Amino acid sequence: MGVLRYGSDLIPIVMPDDVLAHLQLVVTAKLGAGEGFTVSWRHGDGQGRSTLWFERSIPLRFDFASPHPVVTDPRRVRAMITEAAAVTGLSLGTLPSEAS
Template identity: 50%
Template sequence: MGILHYGTDSAPIHIADRALAHLKVVVVAKLRRQESFTVSWQHPAEDGTGRSTIWMHPSIPVRFEFDEAVGPELNRAWIEELAHSANALGGITLVAEHVGTDADNSPESDGRPEVPAA
């Protein structure tokens, strides 16, 4: 389970390593272009229902921490889906990875990236 550290006083945001690796590509690209945007996700079932959103801005420190020493092979289609949502009015919505040509979800058990409440 990876961790997204955003800002200096915020609680760590736990995200599955694979999802975090894909999110990192899009976040870094947007921040490199000095673009601000939101990132939203649904809370996992064990944290109750709900969702969270953070405002990403180039002046706010961000750090990606991974459990795995080696990064996963990236899924270009997933990155493109996240990037497309990043450019939309609602910002990035962290969605589960779709594998193959059907709508199968990634290895996450409930079809959503593992992200507890911040």
């Protein structure tokens, strides 16, 4: 499991390395173009959901569990970028309960 660290306190959000790698590419593309967006997920324990607002001024760090790069799927990245551009933002589905 990898960790996205978000915000001034670099709050940890746990997710699988493959999800994190694809999200990193989406974040790079969207923020590189100066576009903010939301990312949402359901908590694995069934106790709710979370949404983050991504924009250039908010600190981010991507920590991967594996020392080896994840092979990413360009079609998946394009689909995620398209979803992130919608008013509803990008949904990651359900993440492990420690992500909440």
